[in-house]
Amino acid sequence: xxxxxxxxxxxxxxxxxxxxxxxxxxxxxxxxxxxxxxxxxxxxxxxxxxxxxxxxxxxxxxxxxxxxxxxxxxxxxxxxxxxxxxxxxxxxxxxxxxxxxxxxxxxxxxxxx
Amino acid sequence: xxxxxxxxxxxxxxxxxxxxxxxxxxxxxxxxxxxxxxxxxxxxxxxxxxxxxxxxxxxxxxxxxxxxxxxxxxxxxxxxxxxxxxxxxxxxxxxxxxxxxxxxxxxxxxxxx
Numbered sequence: 001x002x003x004x005x006x007x008x009x010x011x012x013x014x015x016x017x018x019x020x021x022x023x024x025x026x027x028x029x030x031x032x033x034x035x036x037x038x039x040x041x042x043x044x045x046x047x048x049x050x051x052x053x054x055x056x057x058x059x060x061x062x063x064x065x066x067x068x069x070x071x072x073x074x075x076x077x078x079x080x081x082x083x084x085x086x087x088x089x090x091x092x093x094x095x096x097x098x099x100x101x102x103x104x105x106x107x108x109x110x111x112x113x
Numbered sequence: 114x115x116x117x118x119x120x121x122x123x124x125x126x127x128x129x130x131x132x133x134x135x136x137x138x139x140x141x142x143x144x145x146x147x148x149x150x151x152x153x154x155x156x157x158x159x160x161x162x163x164x165x166x167x168x169x170x171x172x173x174x175x176x177x178x179x180x181x182x183x184x185x186x187x188x189x190x191x192x193x194x195x196x197x198x199x200x201x202x203x204x205x206x207x208x209x210x211x212x213x214x215x216x217x218x219x220x221x222x223x224x225x226x
Contacts, residue, residue: 042218043204043216045214048213102147104149104156104157107154107155107156109154
Protein backbone atom coordinates (compact mmCIF):
# COMPACT_ATOMS: atom_id res chain seq x y z
CA UNK A 1 0.00 0.00 0.00
CA UNK A 2 1.34 3.40 -0.96
CA UNK A 3 1.41 6.13 1.62
CA UNK A 4 3.32 8.40 3.94
CA UNK A 5 4.76 7.11 7.19
CA UNK A 6 5.64 9.42 10.04
CA UNK A 7 7.47 8.29 13.14
CA UNK A 8 7.35 8.38 16.03
CA UNK A 9 3.70 9.05 16.82
CA UNK A 10 4.66 10.78 20.08
CA UNK A 11 7.98 12.45 20.91
CA UNK A 12 9.26 14.25 23.96
CA UNK A 13 12.02 16.81 23.91
CA UNK A 14 14.18 17.91 26.81
CA UNK A 15 15.44 21.44 27.18
CA UNK A 16 18.28 22.19 24.78
CA UNK A 17 17.84 18.96 22.85
CA UNK A 18 17.52 18.51 19.10
CA UNK A 19 14.99 15.94 17.94
CA UNK A 20 14.33 14.51 14.49
CA UNK A 21 10.96 13.56 13.07
CA UNK A 22 10.92 10.98 10.34
CA UNK A 23 8.84 11.12 7.15
CA UNK A 24 8.98 8.45 4.46
CA UNK A 25 6.78 8.13 1.35
CA UNK A 26 6.47 5.39 -1.24
CA UNK A 27 4.17 7.30 -3.57
CA UNK A 28 7.02 8.33 -5.86
CA UNK A 29 6.09 11.96 -5.21
CA UNK A 30 8.52 14.71 -6.09
CA UNK A 31 7.41 17.31 -3.55
CA UNK A 32 7.36 16.93 0.22
CA UNK A 33 6.23 19.31 2.94
CA UNK A 34 6.31 19.80 6.69
CA UNK A 35 3.45 21.56 8.45
CA UNK A 36 2.88 22.46 12.06
CA UNK A 37 -0.54 22.53 13.71
CA UNK A 38 -1.20 24.28 17.00
CA UNK A 39 -4.47 23.85 18.87
CA UNK A 40 -7.30 25.75 17.21
CA UNK A 41 -5.12 26.84 14.34
CA UNK A 42 -4.62 25.89 10.75
CA UNK A 43 -1.59 24.23 9.24
CA UNK A 44 1.49 26.41 8.89
CA UNK A 45 4.25 25.54 6.43
CA UNK A 46 7.70 24.95 7.92
CA UNK A 47 9.76 23.67 4.98
CA UNK A 48 9.13 22.15 1.59
CA UNK A 49 11.15 20.34 -1.03
CA UNK A 50 10.29 20.02 -4.70
CA UNK A 51 13.16 17.74 -5.69
CA UNK A 52 15.98 15.78 -4.09
CA UNK A 53 18.79 17.87 -2.62
CA UNK A 54 16.70 21.03 -2.71
CA UNK A 55 14.43 22.57 -0.09
CA UNK A 56 12.91 25.94 0.72
CA UNK A 57 11.85 27.70 3.89
CA UNK A 58 8.16 28.07 4.55
CA UNK A 59 6.44 30.62 6.74
CA UNK A 60 7.81 29.44 10.10
CA UNK A 61 11.21 27.86 9.38
CA UNK A 62 13.13 29.40 12.29
CA UNK A 63 14.35 26.75 14.71
CA UNK A 64 13.88 23.91 12.24
CA UNK A 65 16.10 22.17 9.69
CA UNK A 66 15.49 19.57 6.99
CA UNK A 67 17.33 17.44 4.47
CA UNK A 68 16.25 15.73 1.25
CA UNK A 69 18.94 13.24 0.35
CA UNK A 70 16.49 10.69 -1.04
CA UNK A 71 13.22 11.14 -2.89
CA UNK A 72 11.42 9.00 -0.35
CA UNK A 73 12.61 10.75 2.80
CA UNK A 74 12.25 14.24 4.26
CA UNK A 75 13.26 14.31 7.95
CA UNK A 76 12.61 17.38 10.08
CA UNK A 77 14.90 18.36 12.94
CA UNK A 78 13.49 20.54 15.69
CA UNK A 79 16.49 22.33 17.11
CA UNK A 80 17.01 23.86 20.54
CA UNK A 81 16.54 27.24 18.87
CA UNK A 82 12.83 26.48 18.49
CA UNK A 83 11.52 27.91 21.75
CA UNK A 84 7.96 26.71 21.42
CA UNK A 85 8.17 23.27 19.82
CA UNK A 86 5.09 21.69 21.34
CA UNK A 87 2.75 21.04 18.40
CA UNK A 88 1.39 18.41 16.05
CA UNK A 89 3.68 17.99 13.06
CA UNK A 90 2.40 16.79 9.71
CA UNK A 91 4.37 15.62 6.72
CA UNK A 92 2.79 15.70 3.27
CA UNK A 93 3.71 14.91 -0.29
CA UNK A 94 2.34 15.50 -3.74
CA UNK A 95 3.18 14.65 -7.31
CA UNK A 96 4.99 17.43 -9.10
CA UNK A 97 2.27 18.19 -11.61
CA UNK A 98 0.09 21.28 -11.31
CA UNK A 99 -3.04 20.96 -9.23
CA UNK A 100 -2.19 17.71 -7.53
CA UNK A 101 -3.52 17.32 -4.02
CA UNK A 102 -1.48 16.83 -0.88
CA UNK A 103 -1.31 13.47 0.82
CA UNK A 104 -0.64 13.58 4.56
CA UNK A 105 0.97 11.29 7.06
CA UNK A 106 -0.63 10.52 10.40
CA UNK A 107 1.40 13.11 12.29
CA UNK A 108 3.82 13.33 15.21
CA UNK A 109 2.88 14.98 18.50
CA UNK A 110 5.94 16.69 19.97
CA UNK A 111 5.90 17.76 23.58
CA UNK A 112 8.49 19.43 25.79
CA UNK A 113 9.45 17.77 29.08
CA UNK B 114 -2.55 38.57 7.46
CA UNK B 115 -4.57 35.42 6.87
CA UNK B 116 -4.91 34.69 3.19
CA UNK B 117 -7.45 31.93 3.78
CA UNK B 118 -10.17 32.46 6.35
CA UNK B 119 -12.78 30.19 7.84
CA UNK B 120 -14.75 32.53 10.02
CA UNK B 121 -16.85 29.91 11.78
CA UNK B 122 -14.73 28.00 14.30
CA UNK B 123 -17.54 25.53 14.87
CA UNK B 124 -20.82 24.35 13.41
CA UNK B 125 -23.47 21.98 14.72
CA UNK B 126 -25.95 20.27 12.41
CA UNK B 127 -28.61 17.65 12.89
CA UNK B 128 -28.05 14.27 11.26
CA UNK B 129 -29.62 14.11 7.81
CA UNK B 130 -29.58 17.88 7.30
CA UNK B 131 -27.20 19.91 5.15
CA UNK B 132 -23.87 21.15 6.49
CA UNK B 133 -22.43 24.25 4.85
CA UNK B 134 -18.85 25.19 5.60
CA UNK B 135 -17.52 28.48 4.32
CA UNK B 136 -14.09 29.71 3.28
CA UNK B 137 -12.91 33.12 2.08
CA UNK B 138 -9.59 34.04 0.52
CA UNK B 139 -7.82 37.30 -0.21
CA UNK B 140 -5.18 36.37 -2.78
CA UNK B 141 -6.60 36.70 -6.29
CA UNK B 142 -3.77 34.51 -7.61
CA UNK B 143 -5.25 31.45 -5.91
CA UNK B 144 -6.74 29.17 -8.53
CA UNK B 145 -6.92 25.72 -6.95
CA UNK B 146 -8.80 24.92 -3.78
CA UNK B 147 -9.11 21.82 -1.65
CA UNK B 148 -11.09 20.68 1.35
CA UNK B 149 -9.63 18.33 3.93
CA UNK B 150 -11.21 16.55 6.85
CA UNK B 151 -9.24 15.90 10.01
CA UNK B 152 -9.84 13.81 13.10
CA UNK B 153 -7.86 14.50 16.30
CA UNK B 154 -4.29 13.17 16.30
CA UNK B 155 -4.57 12.06 12.68
CA UNK B 156 -3.44 13.49 9.36
CA UNK B 157 -5.94 15.35 7.18
CA UNK B 158 -7.68 13.35 4.49
CA UNK B 159 -8.59 14.85 1.14
CA UNK B 160 -12.26 15.38 0.42
CA UNK B 161 -12.76 17.37 -2.74
CA UNK B 162 -11.07 20.00 -4.87
CA UNK B 163 -12.01 22.66 -7.38
CA UNK B 164 -10.03 24.69 -9.86
CA UNK B 165 -10.90 28.25 -10.79
CA UNK B 166 -12.16 27.27 -14.23
CA UNK B 167 -15.18 25.70 -12.53
CA UNK B 168 -17.77 27.03 -10.13
CA UNK B 169 -18.99 23.68 -8.81
CA UNK B 170 -17.64 20.20 -8.22
CA UNK B 171 -19.52 17.23 -6.80
CA UNK B 172 -18.41 13.96 -5.30
CA UNK B 173 -21.12 11.91 -3.67
CA UNK B 174 -22.45 13.74 -0.62
CA UNK B 175 -19.88 16.51 -1.00
CA UNK B 176 -20.22 19.55 -3.25
CA UNK B 177 -17.87 22.51 -3.41
CA UNK B 178 -19.00 25.84 -4.82
CA UNK B 179 -16.59 28.57 -5.91
CA UNK B 180 -17.51 32.24 -6.32
CA UNK B 181 -14.39 33.87 -7.77
CA UNK B 182 -15.74 37.40 -7.78
CA UNK B 183 -16.50 37.16 -4.07
CA UNK B 184 -13.34 35.13 -3.35
CA UNK B 185 -15.52 32.65 -1.52
CA UNK B 186 -16.00 28.93 -1.55
CA UNK B 187 -18.27 26.63 0.37
CA UNK B 188 -18.48 22.92 1.07
CA UNK B 189 -21.92 21.35 1.24
CA UNK B 190 -22.43 17.96 2.87
CA UNK B 191 -25.79 16.37 2.20
CA UNK B 192 -27.03 14.45 4.10
CA UNK B 193 -24.82 14.98 7.12
CA UNK B 194 -23.85 11.89 9.09
CA UNK B 195 -22.40 11.53 12.60
CA UNK B 196 -19.16 10.22 11.04
CA UNK B 197 -18.75 13.60 9.37
CA UNK B 198 -17.97 15.15 12.74
CA UNK B 199 -14.41 16.43 12.36
CA UNK B 200 -12.43 19.58 11.66
CA UNK B 201 -12.61 20.75 8.06
CA UNK B 202 -9.81 22.74 6.48
CA UNK B 203 -9.99 24.79 3.35
CA UNK B 204 -6.70 25.17 1.42
CA UNK B 205 -5.74 27.30 -1.56
CA UNK B 206 -2.82 27.52 -3.95
CA UNK B 207 -1.64 29.40 -6.99
CA UNK B 208 -1.09 27.11 -9.94
CA UNK B 209 2.55 26.64 -10.68
CA UNK B 210 5.01 23.77 -10.32
CA UNK B 211 6.10 24.84 -6.89
CA UNK B 212 2.64 25.52 -5.64
CA UNK B 213 2.29 25.66 -1.89
CA UNK B 214 -0.99 25.40 -0.12
CA UNK B 215 -2.24 27.97 2.36
CA UNK B 216 -4.62 26.51 4.92
CA UNK B 217 -7.46 28.15 6.76
CA UNK B 218 -7.81 27.73 10.54
CA UNK B 219 -10.50 25.08 10.21
CA UNK B 220 -14.14 24.65 11.19
CA UNK B 221 -15.16 21.99 13.69
CA UNK B 222 -18.32 20.26 12.48
CA UNK B 223 -20.48 18.36 14.91
CA UNK B 224 -23.28 16.26 13.47
CA UNK B 225 -25.82 15.46 16.14
CA UNK B 226 -27.78 12.20 16.01
